[in-house]
Amino acid sequence: MKHDILIHGGQVITESGATKADVHIVDGKVHAVAPGLAAAADTPRYDATGKLVFPGLIDPQVHFREPGLTHKENIESGSRAALAGGITAFMEMPNTNPLTVDPATLNDKLDRAHKTAFTDYAFFVGGTAENAEQLGEYETLPGCAGVKIFMGSSTGNLLVRDDPTLERILRGGSRRVTVHSEDDFRLNDRYKTMAATAKVTEHHHIRDVECAVMATRRMLDLVELTGRPVHILHISTAEELDMVRERDLGDLVTLEATPNHLFLHAPDCYEQHGSHAQMNPPVRERRHQDALRQAAAEGLITCIGSDHAPHTLEEKAKAYPGSPSGIPGTQTILPLLMTAVRDGWLKLEDIVRLSVQGPIQVYGIKDRGPLAPGVQGNVSIVDPEFTDPLPLDWLESQAGWSPYAGRPMAGLPVATILRGRIAYQHGEPIAHQDGITSPVRF
Numbered sequence: 001m002k003h004d005i006l007i008h009g010g011q012v013i014t015e016s017g018a019t020k021a022d023v024h025i026v027d028g029k030v031h032a033v034a035p036g037l038a039a040a041a042d043t044p045r046y047d048a049t050g051k052l053v054f055p056g057l058i059d060p061q062v063h064f065r066e067p068g069l070t071h072k073e074n075i076e077s078g079s080r081a082a083l084a085g086g087i088t089a090f091m092e093m094p095n096t097n098p099l100t101v102d103p104a105t106l107n108d109k110l111d112r113a114h115k116t117a118f119t120d121y122a123f124f125v126g127g128t129a130e131n132a133e134q135l136g137e138y139e140t141l142p143g144c145a146g147v148k149i150f151m152g153s154s155t156g157n158l159l160v161r162d163d164p165t166l167e168r169i170l171r172g173g174s175r176r177v178t179v180h181s182e183d184d185f186r187l188n189d190r191y192k193t194m195a196a197t198a199k200v201t202e203h204h205h206i207r208d209v210e211c212a213v214m215a216t217r218r219m220l221d222l223v224e225l226t227g228r229p230v231h232i233l234h235i236s237t238a239e240e241l242d243m244v245r246e247r248d249l250g251d252l253v254t255l256e257a258t259p260n261h262l263f264l265h266a267p268d269c270y271e272q273h274g275s276h277a278q279m280n281p282p283v284r285e286r287r288h289q290d291a292l293r294q295a296a297a298e299g300l301i302t303c304i305g306s307d308h309a310p311h312t313l314e315e316k317a318k319a320y321p322g323s324p325s326g327i328p329g330t331q332t333i334l335p336l337l338m339t340a341v342r343d344g345w346l347k348l349e350d351i352v353r354l355s356v357q358g359p360i361q362v363y364g365i366k367d368r369g370p371l372a373p374g375v376q377g378n379v380s381i382v383d384p385e386f387t388d389p390l391p392l393d394w395l396e397s398q399a400g401w402s403p404y405a406g407r408p409m410a411g412l413p414v415a416t417i418l419r420g421r422i423a424y425q426h427g428e429p430i431a432h433q434d435g436i437t438s439p440v441r442f
């Protein structure tokens, strides 16, 4: 089957802004981007008049819970949510059950994704004291997104607390290592001394700024010691941003922000959404949100990752701290970033920088990029006229809830094209079990 399509009449968003142009995809790859393109009469066409034409977004941080936690989500439902949100590739985290910590558990996920994923995929391998010496080999396996380290406990029991083990992991390979940066020693102390009556409104005081700052300081020290590049996930404090600026380690340290830290702030988010705003590291006060927005706009933050971390409504209804941390979000990245453009703190081209070029740069992803001849023909079509409250029934995640449901948006993804084929349109994914998805290449 030919994977050709002519997307005509839209505004193409590139790294330098919006231009009126058509996009001709031939055999799954972008062939031309220019106004008034012609194509053979039998080429399928997509009329993008009035729409924005983005490159397919990459979500470099999701938890799709399969295997082992599929009452929360699975690769099929999570990737359907991603696809509906204009994402054409995801990179999934290793805190499943069993943990993804060796070739067998990685290949199991790749097999599952081959059968059920609606988008392209890659999977992280968790770094542990036990596999530290093998990670250099594991990170080169096809479909491996790299090594993920949890310095602080979150969902699951993947944890590397101490500097000697962290150093062993960092010395054991060469690809960029991805880090959840909260200091587990301090977290333990904080939970031990926490009042029995503590509520979710105190989540960001319990897992306080110092928990994040201490871990990031330790990690930057280890980066200087070992020369290994790291990527700090879901950065949450103004203090860490200042520290990264001051230490000036260049490309050795890249940063990722979640939409939650950019679009929610304490205490309002906890008062309004309760445990539905509870995640790790926590969403913090407005001064942190402002600093993160500024860092995203100026480029200190390299990419956006949703940290899509679904839990069921029943689980989230448990009394704090029994309510698990995590917020679903892969599907809402693009509509939220459109509200940032509406509100003037990001530009349309920043969406391409943060959600396409950023992940590509951080992880060395091949074949993908802003729409230009030669890259994969992955496209997300956005309707900028959509200004309604975000409909809950648009969301595909098994979670069935989102702190953003009901919030007015400034654009909605309406179609997603994967290597020249319409994969999602009119609220419906197109059948996935015909081998149209594949592992991301690094």
Ligand code: DOR
Pocket (backbone or CB within 6 Å): 063, 095, 154, 155, 180, 278, 279, 280, 281, 309, 310, 325, 326, 327
């Ligand atoms: O809030 C979080 N939830 N943060 C994490 O790092 C893990 C995630 C999860 O898997 O639920």
